[in-house]
Amino acid sequence: MKPASFIYRSAEYRSGSEAATFTPASKRHFSLRLMATTDLHVSLTGYDYYRDQDTMHMGLSRTAALIEQARSEATNHMLFDNGDILQGNPLGDYAAEHRYWHNEQTGEGVHPLIGLMNMLDYDAATLGNHEFNYGLAYLEQCIAGADFPYTNANVYEVKEERYQPLLAPYILLHRKLYDADGAAAELCVGVVGVVPPQIMNWDRKHLEGHIEALDMVIVAKQAVKEARQAGADIVVLLAHCGYAEEDTPTISENAVLPLSRLAGVDALFFGHAHKLFPGEEFAGRPGVDLEQGTIHGIPAAEPGVWGSHLGLIDLELEHTTEGWSVVTGRGTVRPIFDPVSNRALVEPIAALEQAAAEAHRKTLDYIHTPVGQLDVPLHSYFSLVTDTPVVQLINEAQRYAGARLLEQTPYAALPLLSAAAPFKTGGRYGPLHYTAIVPGGLTLQHMSDIYSYANTFCIVRLDGDEVREWLEWSAGLYTTLLADEEQQSLLDAAFSPFNFDVIDGLSYRIDVSVPPRYSAEGELLHADSHRIVDMTYKGEPVTAAMEFAVATNQYRAFSTPLANPDGQRVIVDAGVENREVLIDYVRQYEHIAPIADHNWSLCYGGEQSITSVHAVFQSSPDAREWLNQHPELAFVQLEPDGFATYRMSVPVKE
Structure with a gap:
């Protein structure tokens, strides 16, 4: 591959040629809405290629409706992607194997998912671990088609025993913001992205000898500092990693907690684990404020998987001649589907569905x-x-x-x-x-x-x-x-x-x-x-x-x-x-x-005066059809979220 073409020549981008109109010396307040997708995994539309049928639970063409809605509510807004877009369903596999969208003679072409992202006018993006699944050459082909810049701070190319960044460690986005009175001021937004260094193990065959991935926390700390020194008024961290209760900067796969403690970070989008933040799964965990949607006081959002949710971080900013400061921030997520009422909350955007039609047709031919x-x-x-x-x-x-x-x-x-x-x-x-x-x-x-x-x-x-x-x-x-609990959960959600x-x-x-x-x-x-x-x-x-x-x-x-x-x-x-x-x-x-x-089974080695203990777990309501083959299992009830609860009798070990 040619590393020079992989790295953006400039890490600084402006949204237009017009000069910014700066506000007077008095304090002015501005609102800025940051939006993000994560872990789209090639979900262009709401089609489940594994089940070979349409669904209302996924798809960027539906998330796009949330994006349009969120934009209509805010004068100032930006849109980011947090990685894992190239792999995750048969469409992604087919696009990588056949590369039908890429012209080998001209080197041109746009990956179908990135094509939809271009239509939605993303501001910036970072890499997820699955971007490396098909090799570095394919990754380069894909992001070359993006109309928006990519950033990553912790992946370095090894070139003659020297390290150089695979992508810009940070980017600077200059945006003109407007306050409630229509007065404008220019804001410089720094964007830093990181990915789990475990990519060196997970995709060893593609990466060994070509790149090195460094610790996310240590490298992000330096990149944020450099972005600030280069003129960033605020910094958005795109962290393609999950949350774990580890609060030290180690070579961790799930480093959100220590990343949230970094000085200079004003907003944090994360992912990788396919969870929802803020969400009840994070209740009571270190640093978390679910009501405000913050981690260690930093507004944050993790918007699920496959475009099921849109992540939102709403910042209230103050601007004077002295510069910018963040007054407050709040993180939330919005869903495309309501499992309680079993209905779609938005309809897909027709233009995106039409743009995805060729990729969809080719994938259907392939998977059949x-x-x-x-x-x-x-x-x-x-x-x-x-x-x-x-x-x-x-x-x-x-x-x-x-x-x-x-x-x-x-x-x-x-x-x-x-x-x-x-x-x-x-x-x-x-x-x-x-x-x-x-x-x-x-x-x-x-x-x-x-x-x-x-x-x-x-x-x-x-x-x-x-x-x-x-x-x-x-x-x-x-x-x-x-032994004496009837409704205890069998499976550990963690x-x-x-x-x-x-x-x-x-x-x-x-x-x-x-x-x-x-x-x-x-x-x-x-x-x-x-x-x-x-x-x-x-x-x-x-x-x-x-x-x-x-x-x-x-x-x-x-x-x-x-x-x-x-x-x-x-x-x-x-x-x-x-x-x-x-x-x-x-x-x-x-x-x-x-x-x-x-060859394996569960047993209970405790109290011997009983024959079994009981515990419950969730599965599909359709599983009831197979209960006659499992006498140890019994149906309990249907749940509002669409699952069904079952009871298992675990035999006592003799």
Whole structure:
């Protein structure tokens, strides 16, 4: 790639050629509305390519209606994007694989999602981790089509042992603001963006030897300082990272809390975790004021995923001849859909739907490509509470591919296991976010539905104790159950379900009567606690002396310490997507009928005078159809948000 063309020549942008009209010496007050999207994941419109149907829950063409509405309410406004726009559904995969929108001869063309962003007149954007999934050359092609500048402060290109910024570490946007009387003044807005440094692990095959990603907090601190020195009156921080209760500037994936403490930051948009801030999930957490929408006093917003919400930060500014100051600020989010009334709150913008039509048509043709035949139904409704065929299928495909890759290596004799997680399990993505495939023809759309991430296939070598520790972390999905509680929650909302690995090839039980050994972030919580019990391989107890090869993906292999304790355990880095592994497996057998082998289950190792304990969890209302196959499960009630609550009877361990 050509780094010089990747970096903006100037980090300073003006909105027009007219000179600013400055206010008199007396104090003037101005309102400025900042808006942001985050984690759009190629959701141009409200079409769910995994389910192959329209939905009212997503799509930039609907978020655009909120943008228009928010602009109409404010004289002064700016619009930003916080990253993760290029990957996340089959449209993104197709656009990257075929690059039909890019003319190789002229080097011109606009990625379909960026084309919509151009129509909406974004002011600036930053990169998310998924921007790197398809390589640096593709990233450069995509952002070259943007009519707005990109910024990132913590990714550097390695050039002859020298570091230079991949993008402008900060940008300066000059905007003319108007007060209530129509008087104008020029405001210089500094914009700084950061991305998790874990991209170096997650997309190692694309990035190693080409770039380095540094700590977000340390680098942002310097970039904010430089933006201020360069003339920024206020600074907006676009942080593509989540919130975790870590308040020190470490090499963290979720550094919002320490970032919110940086001097010189006036507004903070964040994302990556697909959550809503302000929202009840953040109640009582350090630094958070939900009523005001601030973190450590800095107005902030995290507007969900797929364009489901628009993030808003409303600033009240004061201007004198001495300069600008922020008087107050408030962060909020606005939804495109109301789950209680089950209705859309806005209609999509027709011009954007029309602009997305070609990309949509090409994607539909692509995802309808036949792959094989399914002889049994597949669904993920209960994949977090019991073994299911949909996860079984992924693990069978990975073990099949792993055996072939290991055949001619020194590791061919190692027992081969496979680790896979259920990907579509509702949660913050809503009650429609489940895999549900009926018997019949399988297409590429179904393969994306089953394995919805662009992960690549890897194999790690671990001993028996290390495999156990991996499963101990995975078992952190569950709360600690009590024998005398009826309505206790089974699932810990802080634990991301896509981190709940089922390791196939072993048999084991998860004892939910004891506290989790690890936190959701993999930190040791209770050194004496062990949830994984009765773990065996071919009927024999698993010991530290045993060694295994475990098929997995690059996220686990390169960035999860409990799956790769010393960072040296990868024995195969295939570079092929796990989804392709799944597709090849289905094509090999043509007809498939996966059956869960129930190699794992939950148990309760506490009070022995009872036969089971009860806990509740949420899933789709459609899951009721399958309850006759699960006597341990029972329907409780429908919920206002569209989910249904179910009760599970967890057997007491003998």
